[in-house]
Amino acid sequence: MMAMPAGDPRLVEWRERFLKSPLAREVVASFEGKAREIWRGTFDLLRKESPEYRNAVDDEFTAESKSHCGELLGAIVAIAAGRLKGSDPFAFVRKHAEWRARHQVPLVASLHAYRLAHKTYWTATRAALAAQSKRKEAPDALAILSDFWIELFEVVGSVLEEAHAATEAQIVAQNTRAYSALIEDLLEGREPDNPEARQLQTLCGIRSGLNTTVAIIRPFAVADGKPVDTEVVVRSIARLLQQVLTSSAFGKLVARRNGEVAAIVSADRDTSARFSKVLASHGFGRRSANSVGAGAGLSLEKTDLARLPEAVTEARIALELAKPGHPLVSFAEIELNDFIIRQADKAALRLIPSWAREIHEANGQGDDLFRTIRAFAECSLNVKHDGAKAGSAYQHGLFSA
Numbered sequence: 001m002m003a004m005p006a007g008d009p010r011l012v013e014w015r016e017r018f019l020k021s022p023l024a025r026e027v028v029a030s031f032e033g034k035a036r037e038i039w040r041g042t043f044d045l046l047r048k049e050s051p052e053y054r055n056a057v058d059d060e061f062t063a064e065s066k067s068h069c070g071e072l073l074g075a076i077v078a079i080a081a082g083r084l085k086g087s088d089p090f091a092f093v094r095k096h097a098e099w100r101a102r103h104q105v106p107l108v109a110s111l112h113a114y115r116l117a118h119k120t121y122w123t124a125t126r127a128a129l130a131a132q133s134k135r136k137e138a139p140d141a142l143a144i145l146s147d148f149w150i151e152l153f154e155v156v157g158s159v160l161e162e163a164h165a166a167t168e169a170q171i172v173a174q175n176t177r178a179y180s181a182l183i184e185d186l187l188e189g190r191e192p193d194n195p196e197a198r199q200l201q202t203l204c205g206i207r208s209g210l211n212t213t214v215a216i217i218r219p220f221a222v223a224d225g226k227p228v229d230t231e232v233v234v235r236s237i238a239r240l241l242q243q244v245l246t247s248s249a250f251g252k253l254v255a256r257r258n259g260e261v262a263a264i265v266s267a268d269r270d271t272s273a274r275f276s277k278v279l280a281s282h283g284f285g286r287r288s289a290n291s292v293g294a295g296a297g298l299s300l301e302k303t304d305l306a307r308l309p310e311a312v313t314e315a316r317i318a319l320e321l322a323k324p325g326h327p328l329v330s331f332a333e334i335e336l337n338d339f340i341i342r343q344a345d346k347a348a349l350r351l352i353p354s355w356a357r358e359i360h361e362a363n364g365q366g367d368d369l370f371r372t373i374r375a376f377a378e379c380s381l382n383v384k385h386d387g388a389k390a391g392s393a394y395q396h397g398l399f400s401a
Contacts, residue, residue, distance in 0.1 A: 010155060011089065014148060015082045023141040024148075027128045028080035031073060031121075038120055039069035045116045046109075061103065065113075068096045072117070076152070090159045097163035104203045106247070107164050111157055118153040125149070183255045186264055187214070189309045205251020210266040211301040213275060214311035216319050217261040219294045220327075230259050233293055237261045240292070244282050249274070264308065272301050276330060284328040295322025298330040 018025045031038070043065060071092040078084040088094075100110050125145050132138050182197050186206065192198050206212065219233040238254055238261050245252045251266035265275050276298060283292035297319030299311035314331040321329045 010151065011079065011084065014079055014151075017144050017148070018080050018082065021137065021141050021144050023129075023132060023135060023137045024144045025080045027125055027132075027141065027145060028077060030128055031124065032077045035070040035073045036066070038073060038117070038124070039066050042069065042113065042117045042120045045119070046113055049112070049116065061105070064096070064099055068092070069117075071096075072156070076121075079152075090156060093156050093159045094163040097160040098167040101164045101167035104200070107161065107168075110160055110164065114153050114157050114160070118149055122146070122149050179253070180255055183253045183257075183262065183264065186253065186305060186308055187262065187312055189306045191305055204253050205247065206253055206264055206266050206305070207251070208305045209303055210251065210268060211271040211303060212264060212266040212305065212308070212311070213272045213301050214299040214308060214315045215261075215263040215265065215275065215279075215296055216312070216315040217263070217294050217296040218259065218319060220324055228293055234259060234261055237292060237294055240282060244278055245275075262312075272298055272330060272332065276328060279328055286326055292327075294327065295319055295324075296328045297322060298328070298332075300331050 018028075043062075075084060075089065075092070097110070101107075126142075129138050129142050129145075132141075178197060178200055182192060182200055182204075185192055185197075186201075191208075192201060201207065217237055219228045219230045219237075221228060234256050238256050241252070241254045241261065241263055245254075245263075245265060249267065250271070253264040255262050265271060267274060279296055284294075284296055297315040297317065299314035299318070302308060302311050318329040318331045318334060321334065
């Protein structure tokens with residue numbers, strides 16, 4: 001029998017405990033060859049209890065998960081038998097953590113996987129010892145294995161967390177660049193053609209066939225009578241969206257761009273309405289107590305990612321109607337007349353009669369111009385409509401400040 005590495009006090013302690021309890025060793029040895037069964041039980045629990053996995057599971061992830069489960073079981077059996085080899089017995093955990101970090105699997109999901117694996121092993125341990133309940137050493141074996149499972153998963157969880165954080169720190173700059181490039185491509189209607197970017201897109205939960213909306217969010221110039229620090233607000237909003245758009249409910253890509261925040265948000269249904277509800281409850285409501293000091297425009301939903309440039313245009317049109325008292329505007333709620341007025345170019349504005357422009361210039365209020373145009377919109381934009389109706393509109397305050 002090969003001795004365990006002498007450098008790890010915890011391994012030495014576990015070896016001594018198992019030497020004192022042949023029944024505990026026997027129970028652990030009975031798990032050998034059952035990696036697939038243990039993996040299936042743990043993985044099924046993950047799919048039910050850990051929503052972070054729902055946008056991250058594919059064939060490659062499943063294969064890696066199975067492989068790690070087998071390696072972990074092999075290490076457990078080796079620990080109980082006193083034959084674990086190598087100077088770094090948990091190198092396989094570090095390797096697994098690095099893989100997950102590179103594939104953007106959330107750390108919280110990986111740690112939750114260990115908690116559920118602990119639950120699976122403990123359930124199997126109690127069942128095995130129940131069959132040996134008449135043996136007088138059964139209570140001692142149960143106590144030893146109870147402590148062992150707690151301590152083991154504390155150790156592998158710590159190793160995984162440390163390795164995951166280190167790898168994540170190394171690839172932040174690279175991933176940020178790839179992430180930003182992916183958003184730019186999608187907003188311009190191009191799906192990525194390289195495997196790395198496609199995988200990143202999948203991990204972020206964005207794909208054709210889902211209902212996808214685009215949001216453009218821009219800080220107001222002034223909030224509570226004071227100039228706004230645009231950069232601070234933009235960083236805060238981007239961070240807020242990453243936190244409140246949970247992966248269990250939405251796929252998302254969020255980026256800061258030119259003093260704004262752009263978000264691509266997907267879900268299987270009612271994306272725009274559900275996204276609006278989230279925004280309204282986090283500072284974008286008309287009566288929000290903690291306003292974020294920004295306006296947001298939301299597009300209609302698209303199921304084809306090639307139509308995202310159209311969504312960007314819609315979001316920007318909606319954003320132009322946002323104001324402090326009404327910070328969140330969806331393109332779907334814009335009335336046709338408002339759309340026509342806002343989209344009117346200089347040539348269209350020249351069709352407004354001189355008397356209407358004179359009223360505007362004399363009054364000096366920007367909103368009057370929109371009320372003037374609205375009056376003509378209500379007359380089907382007929383600039384030759386007789387002046388009597390326009391005069392009547394004026395008398396009723398349509399052109400007054």
